Amino acid sequence: MSSQAMPGPTCYISGVHSGPNPSPGLGVALSLRQAFPRAHLVAVDYSVESSGLHSEVFDDVWVQRPWKELDLAVYRAAIQERLDEGAFWFAGQDLEVQWLAETLPSRARALVAPAAALREIAKPGISAARDLPFAVPEFVPVDRSDWELHGFCREHGWQVWLKGPNYEAVRVRDWPGFRYARSLLGELWSTDRLFVQRHIPGNEESIAFCAYAGELLDCVHMRKHAQTVEGKTWAGRVSEVEPGMVEPLREVVARLEWTGGAELEFVRGMDGTLQLIDWNSRFPAWIHAASFAGHNLPARLAEAAGCGGAAAAPFRASQFTRVVVEIPVRPTHPLPAVKPPPDEWQVGSKHPSGMPQLAKRLRGETREDEERERPAPEIPDAVRRDLFRFAAEEFPTPRRILLPLAARERFARVEEALAASAGTGAELRFGYSVKTNPHPSLLALARSAGMLAEVISAAELRQALAAGFPPEQVVVNGPAQQWPGGGTVEGTLMAAFADSPQTFERWLDEGPPSARYLGIRLRPYPVESRFGTSVSHPRRFAGVLALLKRLPPAQALGVHFHFASDVLGPARWREVYEGVIYWARAIQEGTGRPVRCLDVGGGWFPDDFDRELLPRLPELVGAASELLPALESFMVEPGKAVAQPSMALVTTVLEVRRRKRGGEAVVDAAISDLPMAPLYPHRVYARSPGGEWTALAGGRCRLVGRICMETDILAGEVALPEWIEPGDRLVIGDAGAYDASMAYNFGRGVLDDACD
């Protein structure tokens, strides 16, 4: 028999689905066919819906039942039998690789990495990469408290992904989105072992390699040029791996004793750093593109494993793209019957072969097994002391209470920052945002802490004056400062800022407010905001300059910028701030008048205010003073940072509904008392039978309110201690800002503005 007539190797290739989110099997098969024309290629998958089964590149198909139906011992024996007969196994699904690595008695031709190596590539830490020139983007497991998770998301400006332990990632941009994604992924993968990871903007790239018994056989680099909406490769360019990467990779592969294909997925950040997102334990779906770029990795692996000599891989192109074509369906495996549309409440899955079920089986546990509470947030000392003071008091609920010690602590922070700012350039002032909570006690604390009052209406102005703020300690801004009409202010305000060119023009025509500083609020760019004057078009900018030039020469000029930092994240807020001071300089240059006052702020989450803004204030003031040498006054409006922790909502448990998984407590407060409940986590405190105050941990229970609204949920994911019972009081913290000032009367049987 001539060598031409020798039968080729038999290769089982699993994971052959070829859709928008393809598995690598089809590419592996095409590459093996190129190198071993006489090979007997068998497609393996776990659903007849796997489209690649019908490709002509395969000589045969071996379709398994979905993973949830398979008897794993029987399947393992069937695979082992084929390997013992001399076949090779090219696994195309990470979880299948994991199962094979852990279960096969002999992995000689299974071409999978050792189980120990797979543990080192587990997300999110990917410890195997510690010796490679990659960083791993910051992450935090979701088994932390909601308070900590919210802080992580804010820290990264809500540029974060919520990721499953094996597959699946959801981009989340706010707290409601995070909670929804957490619930969705937890349900799909039957696990709480999710993590949230910082998003890295940049170009997505990969390194694919193959290795046998710890020897690196070949590797290629691929840069994505086009992606699907799911972020999967659609077109790209294959090139050599950077020289500085190859040797470290060779060493890591040797240490891991790697066998099989692999893909390192990373993002080349805008600053040039390489951020490793994933280390897949199988070839990528684009692997055939490497083959026609001259690097047939599946063939190199097959050769090393004993498949015989592979045909050379001629270079055809370094760039590749995918196409959509129709192919005939194998008559042996017709399409499954048309299914009715899914129920609207059914959780969708991109995994026809049942990967989530395999993940669950591999963990060998149920979700109930891993049901565990997420830790409770810490109770701030001042809040704990306030709670003890209130423990003995009797009063009807629901009731919002001032936490005097917590409030004093917040205002003390401001005083400390003021004291520390002396001599840093322009004079630093803080403005208490009256709209966050106009309670007289808080206004009094603000005044005694040396704060200005920032008001947005005539009504708030009167409130501030009534609280003892002299006009020269008041800053006016907002889109409707004249509302409601009537009354004038005797004296000169600290500052007034027009929200629009129209307001400023009216000031010029009718006479502006008497204020030490007059100016305009700039609309932050490029973030979306309804407030302020846009300068993103040169004509608008010219219009602003023309208006400001019309101010009397003796009038000092100010610029105002507010945007909620807990929406942008502190880092992004600082970027926008830096842009604003350049706009202030452009205004200065365009008007020929110095900018003497800058008013910045808005929406600081208390923790961020303390940790991110206050320590950096000298730097921010310095940067402004450098660009605006005549700057006299630098005003910071912390927004809710001061008021939010200063009050709590006390509510009484009316009914406890315990269930096998989770449960809920109905309380006498409602969403109308806590309108911010869905938007950020509120710490909930309860007093144990022993008299200790404790914060509720994270769990599967809910606190639901008293009114007939589906949205009346005050806390979505808390653990209800066994000792909670009807009549107990709960204290919902962090309720002193917009929860107080935006609370409404729904469900109380009253109307504030009853019509005639």
Place this chain on the structure above:
Amino acid sequence: MARAWFLAMDRTLWKGHGAPAWIRRRWEWGPTRWPLYWCEAVEAKELDCGAQAALTVEAFAARGVLALPAQLVQQYDVHSTPHWHSRWTACGASPTWTQDGLVYHEVCAVVRDGRAEIWNPTVTSWVSPDDLQGYASVAAVRIDRGSSAQSEVTWGSLRIPLDRWVVPGANGNGRHGKCSGDR
């Protein structure tokens, strides 16, 4: 005022690294009548490659980055030429930048440590020195000396003498000389 507005916009949109891709997002690529003044440029809806490249150089310079005007000759399809010719002519702009499938295209070279990277502002991507064949490939490149004290830079593996046209691939590196678009 127009320049101050432009620089403030750039500073607002700059994240500390990267090229000013916002320029192309703001101004479509299209015919421009020259000479062009700042006040006209910022008001325009479309700017040609020369204007976009000039703004890009200005933005980089304001960031403290050494950026030099650069020019390419790129290969496109012959049948594209009449469309561009017609569009430019209809707007009263000069169509002489395109002929027989070749186009003269203005870009921006960012130079660090003697190494150039070429930013193509009209497609918001870095030009690869490997793109030397096929549609939109680079047939010739020239980098102005501008304010640079250097006489030569490298672009990938190519040596580029400043103020000289280089044809990549010729003589194993680049063939220096003049072409019809030389200035």
